[in-house]
Every structure is written in C-alpha cells, then in structure tokens.
Amino acid sequence: MEVIILPTQQKAAHLVAQIFAKEMKAHPKLVLGLATGRTMEPVYSLLVDLHRQAGLDFSQCSTFNLDEYIGIPADHPCSYRHYMNELLFNQVNITKANTHLPDGMATDLAAECIRYEGAIAQAGGIDLQLVGIGSDGHIGFNEPSSSLRSRTREKALTPATLEQNAPMFGGDPANVPRRAITMGVGTILDSRRCLMLVTGKSKASILAKAVEGPITAMVTATALQLHPRCQVIVDEEAASELKEIDYHRWVFANEPEWAEFQYLR
Ligand code: F6R
Numbered sequence: 001m002e003v004i005i006l007p008t009q010q011k012a013a014h015l016v017a018q019i020f021a022k023e024m025k026a027h028p029k030l031v032l033g034l035a036t037g038r039t040m041e042p043v044y045s046l047l048v049d050l051h052r053q054a055g056l057d058f059s060q061c062s063t064f065n066l067d068e069y070i071g072i073p074a075d076h077p078c079s080y081r082h083y084m085n086e087l088l089f090n091q092v093n094i095t096k097a098n099t100h101l102p103d104g105m106a107t108d109l110a111a112e113c114i115r116y117e118g119a120i121a122q123a124g125g126i127d128l129q130l131v132g133i134g135s136d137g138h139i140g141f142n143e144p145s146s147s148l149r150s151r152t153r154e155k156a157l158t159p160a161t162l163e164q165n166a167p168m169f170g171g172d173p174a175n176v177p178r179r180a181i182t183m184g185v186g187t188i189l190d191s192r193r194c195l196m197l198v199t200g201k202s203k204a205s206i207l208a209k210a211v212e213g214p215i216t217a218m219v220t221a222t223a224l225q226l227h228p229r230c231q232v233i234v235d236e237e238a239a240s241e242l243k244e245i246d247y248h249r250w251v252f253a254n255e256p257e258w259a260e261f262q263y264l265r
Pocket of ligand 1: 037140141
C-alpha cells in the first residue's frame with residue numbers, strides 16, 4: 001500500500017482522474033470498479049472534462065459499481081444508478097449496457113448478488129477499482145465486522161452510515177434505506193489495482209486507522225493493506241492524523257511511478 005498526500009481535495013481528485021485516463025488509454029477495454037459518494041464527485045467531473053476536452057474514450061470500457069441501496073428504484077434521485085448516470089455515464093461515450101450496478105429492486109436479492117459476482121467474473125475481473133471510506137471505516141458498504149473474505153451480498157447499514165448519507169435524503173437518517181447490496185471485501189481485494197480516495201478533515205481519524213492501524217474486520221478498509229496494488233490518495237486534511245506522514249511524502253517524491261505527477265505537490 002502507498003499513501004500519496006496532495007495539498008488539496010481537487011489535486012487528489014485530479015491524480016485519480018489522471019491515473020484513470022492513463023490506464024484507459026493503455027487498455028481501452030478496461031474494466032472499472034466505481035464508487036459513489038461526495039468524495040468522488042470531483043473525480044467524475046474531471047473525467048467528463050477529459051472526455052470533452054481531450055477525447056478520453058469510454059466506448060470500450062465496462063464498469064461495475066460497488067453498491068446500491070435496496071428498495072429504491074434506479075430512477076429515484078438518490079439511487080446510485082441515478083448518481084452514476086447524472087455524474088458520468090450520461091456525459092461520456094460509454095455504452096450504457098456495459099455499466100453495471102447491483103439491482104436493489106430484485107425480487108430475489110440473494111440471486112442478484114450471485115449474478116453480480118458472475119458478471120464481474122465474466123468480464124474478466126476488475127482492472128481498476130476506485131473506493132472511498134465511510135466514517136465507520138467501510139469500503140463499499142462492508143460495515144464493521146464484515147468478513148474480510150466476503151463476496152457481493154446484502155448488508156444492513158450502520159447508524160454511522162445512515163447519519164453520513166442523510167444529507168442526500170433530506171438530512172434525516174430515518175429516510176436513508178436500511179439495507180444495500182455491496183461487493184464484498186473479498187471482491188474488492190480481487191481487483192488488479194485499487195485506488196482509495198479520501199479527502200477532508202472528517203476522515204482524518206478513520207484514514208489513520210485504515211492505513212496505519214492493525215488489520216481488523218471492525219475497519220474493513222484495513223483489508224486493503226493486503227491488496228497487491230493499492231494506492232491511497234489523500235489531501236492534507238485527511239492526512240493530518242497519519243503518524244508516518246514524512247515517510248508517505250518520501251514515497252511520493254522518490255518512487256519513479258510518481259515522477260510524472262510531481263507537478264501536483
Ligand atoms: C459508495 C461507497 C461508500 C463511500 C463512502 C464514503 O459507493 O461505496 O463506501 O465511498 O461511504 O462516502 P462519501 O464520499 O460520501 O464520504
């Protein structure tokens with residue numbers, strides 16, 4: 001795992017968008033794993049800009065989102081399908097049929113989870129997975145005590161997650177759906193490359209636990225320490241409680257992979 005610290009939220013999002021663009025140019029049939037949430041909004045905005053201004057081509061890509069609420073239809077303004085359509089899919093040249101989210105309205109939710117895992121496998125697995133972190137340390141909706149080998153399944157959301165996501169539902173946690181379908185921790189760990197984007201002061205304490213704390217199912221983001229190629233991209237505010245901050249800065253300044261991105265420091 002590498003932790004890359006950049007001065008601002010915008011620069012952190014910029015690095016993520018640039019890595020996406022580089023991978024997509026090198027591998028036009030890239031299979032992307034995508035996340036929703038407020039942290040990702042600037043990333044999708046930058047990818048739309050790259051498509052419009054630099055011709056970034058989504059035509060052969062396919063995408064699999066981490067999660068979807070159970071019980072709200074795809075066209076509901078708070079569904080993750082709606083979020084993805086609005087912020088990315090409707091604004092770039094992706095083939096909609098190649099964009100996948102779990103179906104939170106499926107009559108047989110267990111079968112839907114199995115189908116989703118099968119669709120990822122059929123696509124050849126996820127090449128580049130984007131994740132955020134919840135205030136309770138979740139990745140996807142893998143809430144505390146989730147198995148670190150879990151696969152796509154239904155999960156009940158914690159009170160902390162209902163609180164975190166309440167602003168999208170009129171500010172009241174009681175309005176947030178109680179359950180979701182989420183890729184498992186094991187599903188995320190199977191991705192070939194993983195980027196975790198974390199920004200803002202409110203995430204500083206959980207980020208420190210996730211990257212410098214012991215691996216524990218109580219903070220499922222700690223499982224990313226076991227990922228073969230996970231890079232954690234953060235802004236200064238989110239980095240403010242890291243103990244090894246000088247070491248993380250040294251890695252970004254010295255690893256050859258990051259040489260072309262030194263302009264972001
Ligand atoms: C969203 C997801 C979640 C979010 C996390 C952070 O698809 O899987 O794990 O990444 O809850 O959300 P924000 O960015 O809104 O703080």
